[in-house]
Amino acid sequence: MNYLVAVMSDRIQAEGAYLALEKEGIKSSILGRGYKTADEFGLIDPKEEAGKQAKFMAIWLVPFGFFAGFTFSVITGLNTFAWAGEIGNHVVGGLLGAVGGAMGSVFVGGGVGLVSGGGDALPYRNRLDAGKYLIVVQGAESNTRDATRVLRRFDPENIQGYADKISA
Incomplete structure (x- = not known):
């Protein structure tokens, strides 16, 4: 076609x-x-596609980030948060890793979707918006x-x- x-x-x-x-x-x-x-x-609306891409990436990046943060904390043996205890430090490390994964899904997934999503659809949408x-x-x-x-x-x-x- x-x-x-x-x-x-x-x-x-x-x-x-x-x-x-x-x-x-x-x-x-x-x-x-x-x-x-x-x-x-x-x-295709590129903003909508960017949101879908960010959500898709968050599905695997957030758990991976938690695992990576937890593992890093276990391997290094850092005692960054004395109030949390040994296990608590590892959990906090995992949570910080999950936050990093979420940020990655938004910046990378959403950014890629905005740049590549829609192809020529965005210029055509802009022209329609211009009357x-x-x-x-x-x-x-x-x-x-x-x-x-x-x-x-x-x-x-x-x-x-x-x-x-x-x-x-």
Whole structure:
């Protein structure tokens, strides 16, 4: 499946492009104010993906951090918290390790999700937030090629094609 996304500056331009595509027999969708939203169409929200990634990483980093902190305390024999006793020191070391694991999941998991999550979805979401409109065409390569020819007549701000790669 191939995708073609064109950014139109206003509603009139988007509707004209949509009608021209319809006249050529090409199915398309309009995203923008008064039409489909990014969420309805399925554009991934990078912040949501970052949260999911951070939670996923916390599942294994927090217990690993506790184990690592506890083990470090046992191996080194540090008596950092005299009030806690020997076992208490190890437990406190484990808790501090778990906190470190939680911080790692937020900074690394969430940071990676914000940087890599969504691909081109974020710039398209930003354009929708700025009042622009998107025309999206899905279909075979010949379909998106014909749509490109039609959409270029409307002088879009940006036009970008994508291809789903299926590995056999």
